[in-house]
Amino acid sequence: MNINEAISGRRSIREYTTEAVDEPIIHRLIDAAIQAPSAVNQQPWTFTVIRDQGLLERVSREAKAHMLATMPTGTHSAHFHSILNDADFQIFYHAPVLILISGSAQGQWMVEDCALAAENLMLTAYAEGLGTCWIGFAQPFLGTPEGKSLLGLPSEWLPVAPIILGHPKSVPAPVQHNEAQIRWIG
Template sequence: MELMETIRRRRAVREYTDEPVGEDQLRALIGAAVQAPSAMNQQCWSFCVVRDAALLAQISDEAKTYMLRTTPAGLIPHHLEEMLGAASFHIFYHAPAMIVISATMAGAWAPIDCTLAAENLMLAACDAGLGSCWIGFAQGWLGTPEGKAALGLPDDYTPIAPIIVGHPKAEPPVVPRGDPEIRWA
């Protein structure tokens, strides 16, 4: 697949088959992620792979509760509040795997470096015929002491990018993009 085709085809996937993602495939995605640029080549990222369905369900429940409890009233749109409050809603969409990219050090550039690695990972997943989705709903709880403990992360790590990965049930449609605003100086 050509790079520009992969960039155009990559979409957030929220429906997955039950087929597991193999360890070799997950390692290949992480291998692509670490090719991302990083400030001063510090490569201050760590990858935690979660494939245990019970742990994913526990994190989903904890993250929903945390988000509803800690977000100031009125800041969560009503439809999202209802979705997060539904016991049946699984924030990871029952994907068979999640890769959490965490910053291993503090600093202004570490979250950006992890985000660059995340985009490489998601593009590599698309190129391999896999689906992926960055799950923002999980970020808050994963950053708590309890969330870090669930992942076995050191206290000084900061979870940045919880990305689910799996075999998509269907290829998501291409979403039209508007013309970019470009300013020439």
């Protein structure tokens, strides 16, 4: 698969089979992630791999409660409240793996560096026939002292990219992308 096929074919997957993801595959995905560029070559990323479904259930409950308690009102807040108040909604969609990319070295571009690593990981997963989804609902809670403690993360680490991973049960149809807005100067 070439890079253009991976970029245009990757989707956020929210339905997974129960099939486990083999550890060597996870290592390959993380190896692809660490090939990402980083500002001043700091490589500030760390990877926490969670396969314990009980722990993921607990993190999901805590993250939902945290979001409901702290979410500002806005254009999507009613929709998000509806989803987060659903007791059956699990924010990780029962995926077999969560890979949390955190920044371990404070730097001006640490978040961007970790996001670049996340994109490499997600594109490589797609090329391997796997599905991924960046779970924004998890981010606020995982950045709290309680969230870090639950996963055993050092207090100085900043969770940036909670990415679920697994074998897709189904793949959503392509979405329409807006035309690029380009300004040419010179």
